Amino acid sequence: MSRQSTVIAPSILSADFARLGEEVDNVLAAGADWVHFDVMDNHYVPNLTIGPLVCEALRKHGVTAPIDVHLMVEPVDALIPMFAKAGATHISFHPEASRHVHRSIQLIRSLGCQAGVVLNPATPVEVLDYILDQLDYVLLMSVNPGFGGQAFIPSTLDKLRRVRERIDASGSAIRLEIDGGVKPDNIGEIAAAGADTFVAGSAIFGQPDYRDIVARMKAAVDAATR
Numbered sequence: 001m002s003r004q005s006t007v008i009a010p011s012i013l014s015a016d017f018a019r020l021g022e023e024v025d026n027v028l029a030a031g032a033d034w035v036h037f038d039v040m041d042n043h044y045v046p047n048l049t050i051g052p053l054v055c056e057a058l059r060k061h062g063v064t065a066p067i068d069v070h071l072m073v074e075p076v077d078a079l080i081p082m083f084a085k086a087g088a089t090h091i092s093f094h095p096e097a098s099r100h101v102h103r104s105i106q107l108i109r110s111l112g113c114q115a116g117v118v119l120n121p122a123t124p125v126e127v128l129d130y131i132l133d134q135l136d137y138v139l140l141m142s143v144n145p146g147f148g149g150q151a152f153i154p155s156t157l158d159k160l161r162r163v164r165e166r167i168d169a170s171g172s173a174i175r176l177e178i179d180g181g182v183k184p185d186n187i188g189e190i191a192a193a194g195a196d197t198f199v200a201g202s203a204i205f206g207q208p209d210y211r212d213i214v215a216r217m218k219a220a221v222d223a224a225t226r
């Protein structure tokens, strides 16, 4: 398996927004690798969150870590340049929300960002067939998008294995990211099924000790993949 290095990407959806800069500083100082930035439009998903201004504010605050923007919006193309300008390093979108998926991927890459597509729990993996060679990462949703704090959908494990097979067969360094219901007690089996990049919101934010929870997650991944 051509697994990439382990990345823990806390979803700021579960952070205290009144203290966002401090929350992000603390979680990065605790050993997290990326900032996962959930953008919801109350149209593609039934919730409304944050936009490029907040991404830019984190950069101005001094955040230098990768910012992994997950667009849960429809349509997607107009927001891509705005997030690239605001400091996003990674931008992913849902294929159902773009009329021209290949074009949206090319747009992300043309702006110097890493491009990902996001598969909902009911989106078939075959959607990757004609775009995998254009992607830097695939994000599998293990909950229905729109809210933090939901339970991991178990059938995602089989889907992870199927996507991992496709990535390995491609021979390319494509990351496999998982998002939704990731906790210290299931991250090991999720890693064993093929994920290397782990989004976790409610499991991290709100915990008394970010360093402890991030370390426990990384240790569980190591134990499951060594």
Ligand SMILES: O=C(CO)[C@@H](O)[C@H](O)COP(=O)(O)O
Pocket: 011, 013, 014, 036, 038, 070, 143, 144, 145, 146, 147, 148, 149, 150, 179, 180, 181, 182, 199, 200, 201, 202, 203
């Ligand atoms: O994109 C989403 C939800 O749509 C996720 O990023 C969640 O925010 C993850 O939260 P937890 O399931 O880890 O609490």
